[in-house]
Amino acid sequence: MTDSAVQAQVERLRQAAAPFFSFDVAQAAGWNVALSECVEVPELGGMGIHYGNPTQLDNDGRLTLLRPEVLLYVPDADGSMALVAVEYIIGEDDWPYAEPPEFLGQALHFNEQQRIWALHVWIGRANPAGLFADFNPEVSCENAADR
Numbered sequence: 001m002t003d004s005a006v007q008a009q010v011e012r013l014r015q016a017a018a019p020f021f022s023f024d025v026a027q028a029a030g031w032n033v034a035l036s037e038c039v040e041v042p043e044l045g046g047m048g049i050h051y052g053n054p055t056q057l058d059n060d061g062r063l064t065l066l067r068p069e070v071l072l073y074v075p076d077a078d079g080s081m082a083l084v085a086v087e088y089i090i091g092e093d094d095w096p097y098a099e100p101p102e103f104l105g106q107a108l109h110f111n112e113q114q115r116i117w118a119l120h121v122w123i124g125r126a127n128p129a130g131l132f133a134d135f136n137p138e139v140s141c142e143n144a145a146d147r
Contacts, residue, residue: 031071
């Protein structure tokens with residue numbers, strides 16, 4: 001997939017995800033299962049809180065651009081939740097192949113602890129580490145204590 005084709009797909013994703021910049025809308029649409037606390041590694045940055053959509057998580061190894069399995073939010077100082085990224089996930093049992101799955105021209109990363117293949121796409125907050133990096137140095141969990 002060419003860079004311009006990937007950028008066009010990411011733009012389609014941003015447009016489709018626009019309603020989910022409202023945390024309440026995302027929750028009502030099914031991304032309402034907290035899969036993690038706020039994730040942050042001091043030397044790498046943060047990911048935020050992972051909210052899964054149960055109907056998307058059972059994907060049999062097939063990813064759909066406009067229906068990511070997970071939305072990532074970080075709490076802001078005012079208590080609101082800011083969408084920072086989406087995450088595509090394939091369960092280990094749903095990918096029996098030797099090579100990692102690919103999506104948006106990227107190889108998914110294997111998370112040993114979770115036993116999943118994953119790809120982050122930073123559509124809500126620019127990531128100086130890269131659009132598809134796991135962690136974002138601009139994301140912090142400092143306001144997550146009350147969540």
